[in-house]
Amino acid sequence: xxxxLVALGLATTLALPVFAQAREVTFTTxxxxxxxxxxxxxxYLTDTAGKYQGTLWVAGxxxxxxxxxxxxxxxxxxxxxxYDGLTGASITSxxxxxxxxxxxxxxxxxxxxxxxxxxxxxxxxxxxDVAVPLTSEGSGKAVTGRGYVRSFRYDF
Amino acid sequence: MxxxxxxLCLALLFLSSPLLADDDCDDPVAKWQPRENLRQKxxxxxxxxxxxxxxxxCYDVKGRxxxxxxxxxxFAPASLTLMKLKLEREETNDENxxxxxxxxxxxxxxxxxxESSAPRNGIVKGRxxxxxx
Numbered sequence: 001x002x003x004x005l006v007a008l009g010l011a012t013t014l015a016l017p018v019f020a021q022a023r024e025v026t027f028t029t030x031x032x033x034x035x036x037x038x039x040x041x042x043x044y045l046t047d048t049a050g051k052y053q054g055t056l057w058v059a060g061x062x063x064x065x066x067x068x069x070x071x072x073x074x075x076x077x078x079x080x081x082x083y084d085g086l087t088g089a090s091i092t093s094x095x096x097x098x099x100x101x102x103x104x105x106x107x108x109x110x111x112x113x114x115x116x117x118x119x120x121x122x123x124x125x126x127x128x129d130v131a132v133p134l135t136s137e138g139s140g141k142a143v144t145g146r147g148y149v150r151s152f153r154y155d156f
Numbered sequence: 157m158x159x160x161x162x163x164l165c166l167a168l169l170f171l172s173s174p175l176l177a178d179d180d181c182d183d184p185v186a187k188w189q190p191r192e193n194l195r196q197k198x199x200x201x202x203x204x205x206x207x208x209x210x211x212x213x214c215y216d217v218k219g220r221x222x223x224x225x226x227x228x229x230x231f232a233p234a235s236l237t238l239m240k241l242k243l244e245r246e247e248t249n250d251e252n253x254x255x256x257x258x259x260x261x262x263x264x265x266x267x268x269x270x271e272s273s274a275p276r277n278g279i280v281k282g283r284x285x286x287x288x289x
Binding site for chain 1: 278279280281282283284285286287288289
């Protein structure tokens with residue numbers, strides 16, 4: 001009986017940090033009715049100094065156009081290992097993209113910033129269309145982008 | 157006896173000549189419409205027009221149709237009627253090059269996640285769930 005309890009305790013102790021390390025975060029990005037083709041978006045994280053930390057999602061399936069997501073591309077996003085498994089269709093004018101993912105807990109309230117670069121064919125590329133700090137306080141608060149993003153919010 | 161095949165050949169020759177001439181355009185120059193009219197007409201029909209030139213009295217158009225086909229076509233310059241059309245599906249080794257348009261995939265569809273691999277960049281755990289509304 002004691003052995004079972006010890007094993008259970010050990011298993012819980014080992015398992016808990018694993019669960020505690022990730023938090024489910026939903027990122028909601030609503031686009032303006034800009035009237036052009038589907039928009040390419042890169043959602044990524046930087047630290048306070050603007051140094052690239054990782055990609056959260058890239059909307060747009062053709063990697064040859066990723067260079068237009070210039071802020072993200074310039075600081076390190078263009079390496080395929082960075083966006084492998086994190087890409088999907090581009091987003092048309094006026095639509096809303098909702099991404100839910102498990103994010104490393106250590107990235108929240110630790111000075112990291114979420115950035116979104118946007119690009120549309122034959123239209124302007126927007127480096128850091130959105131740039132907001134990833135904090136518990138900022139959760140659920142919508143911000144306005146300065147390019148094609150009408151509003152952006154994250155919830156956890 | 158030998159005249160029958162000769163007459164038959166002659167008849168076929170006369171019949172075939174209008175067919176062969178079908179590709180040529182013989183609209184009087186005074187009635188030609190500007191190239192811009194043709195460009196607008198084609199773009200309304202889903203073309204991406206690369207260039208329009210005059211060849212054998214026709215407007216020869218090179219472009220892309222429905223974002224998937226390279227297209228060459230001839231149009232009668234007065235009526236803008238289609239005379240000839242050649243379509244070629246874009247062939248590239250790179251899947252990304254299937255067409256050259258930024259946002260040509262189906263919009264608003266949640267990408268199929270079944271075959272996608274888990275992300276490898278370290279900060280995202282597992283494949284995100286994505287919805288477009």
